[in-house]
Structures are given as structure tokens and as C-alpha cells.
Amino acid sequence: MSNMKALPLLEPEAPEGGAQCCPPLTERPFTAEEAETAARMFKALGDPVRLRLFTAVASHEGGEACVCDISDVGVSQPTVSHHLKKLKDAGLLSSERRGTWVYYRVEPSVLAAMGALLTIAPTAA
Numbered sequence: 001m002s003n004m005k006a007l008p009l010l011e012p013e014a015p016e017g018g019a020q021c022c023p024p025l026t027e028r029p030f031t032a033e034e035a036e037t038a039a040r041m042f043k044a045l046g047d048p049v050r051l052r053l054f055t056a057v058a059s060h061e062g063g064e065a066c067v068c069d070i071s072d073v074g075v076s077q078p079t080v081s082h083h084l085k086k087l088k089d090a091g092l093l094s095s096e097r098r099g100t101w102v103y104y105r106v107e108p109s110v111l112a113a114m115g116a117l118l119t120i121a122p123t124a125a
Contacts, residue, residue: 024117024120052073053080057093094107
């Protein structure tokens with residue numbers, strides 16, 4: 001009996017699940033909610049240990065990594081778990097327990113939304 005669960009596919013333009021956090025910076029000022037969402041994601045990535053963990057997951061084969069494969073970032077295991085939880089709480093990672101290990105994966109729709117946020121909208125000529 002498998003304990004694996006299929007994750008729902010999130011489309012970049014879907015507002016549910018944080019997939020589209022905000023419009024491009026040059027489009028219009030953020031609403032309070034959009035600013036909170038964007039700040040939460042960028043704050044999570046603003047810590048060097050979290051950024052190392054995030055890139056370790058993102059660059060791992062298949063965009064998914066066991067915590068046992070990414071925990072060598074110069075801090076203790078409880079600290080690694082804390083930082084992974086912060087990334088997960090910000091919606092940047094999802095996780096799945098398989099036996100005694102937890103596997104983390106990047107949420108591509110959130111990355112697409114963050115990329116769109118930083119895109120400069122073309123100006124009208």
C-alpha cells in the first residue's frame with residue numbers, strides 16, 4: 001500500500017494556492033494582500049540558509065529532494081527543518097513523507113508567479 005499522494009497541478013494564472021501572487025511591479029501598485037503575499041515569499045528567500053536549501057531542492061534531479069540529501073548546509077538538523085518549514089509556509093515548497101524521510105519539491109507555479117512579478121511590462125509607445 002503506497003502513501004504517495006498526487007499533488008494538484010496549479011496553473012500560473014490561477015489565483016488559488018498563491019500561484020499568482022501579484023501583477024508585474026510596473027503594472028500598478030500592490031494591494032495590501034498582494035504585498036503581504038509577495039513579502040512572505042521574498043522574506044523566506046532572504047535568508048542565506050533558506051536560499052541554499054531552496055536551490056538544493058530546485059536543482060536536484062526532478063526538482064524534488066529528500067531532506068537527507070540536502071541537509072548539509074552548515075546548520076544542525078533541527079535548524080534545517082525550521083528553514084524548510086519556513087519555505088513551505090511561504091508556499092515555495094511542498095513536501096511528502098515517504099517512510100521515515102520527507103521529500104521536498106519546488107512549486108513551479110509559484111516560481112512562475114514570482115518571475116512574472118519581476119517582469120517589466122512593455123510600455124506603450
